[in-house]
Amino acid sequence: MFDEAPAVLVASSTRLVLLSNSELLDGLLQQYFLGCPEWQVRLARSSTLRPGTVDADLVLLDVGSFTDEDCLRLLRQLRDTSTALVNVPADQARRLLVQHPWIKGVFYPNASRINFSRGVAVILEGGDWLPRALMEKLLGRYRQLTHASRAIDDLSVREKQILALAGKGLSNAEIAESLHLSTHTIKSHIHNALGKLGASNRAQGASLVLGHVGEAGI
Secondary structure, eight states: OOOSOOOOOOOSOEEEEEEOSOHHHHHHHHHHHHTOGGGOEEEEEESSOOTTGGGSSEEEEEGGGSOHHHHHHHHHHTTTSOEEEESOOHHHHHHHHHHOTTOOEEEOTTOOHHHHHHHHHHHHTTOOBOOHHHHHHHHHHHHHHHHHHHHHHHSOHHHHHHHHHHHTTOOHHHHHHHHTOOHHHHHHHHHHHHHHHTOSSHHHHHHHHHHHOOGGGO
16 A cells, blocks of 8 residues: 655654554554654554544544445444545545545555655644545535535425425326426426526436425425
């Protein structure tokens, strides 16, 4: 995982926890930190969340060591703990960050020592460390969600109501019967709503509405 000399050092004593089933990764990190005494880092490895883990200065979650289900479970438990993902593929990192935006850092399997050392230092100082391409994708998603949120505010109550019903699997005819409207009117409302949202089909439009508007708001 690491192949270059570190360029940034952590000055104060720091407690790190590696959540991993890999003795190899643990050994590599132990050698790395022992080779950099200036870091004054204490690293402990565990395959489970033990008492005191959440009190660590930083938890490194070795994503490759766990199933997707276990990763999600661990991340839910680590919500209030500074956490970084290590040995995580780019696509999986993006999915996990969308679900857990509080994650502080991401290190891909090919992360170099220099990037790892810089990233750890930045995180321990209260910052975030994300690869540029990943940050750009997350920023793009944020902009899409922001646009969708504003567009939903422009929908009429009836348009929201119809798309919400469509999202529950009702056909145009069933929605028309439920709301005592004509099928033509339902089609017209859906067409107008999709145009406002920039959605390509009713399923996408319904998903956006259901994600932003609760039953009480319709």
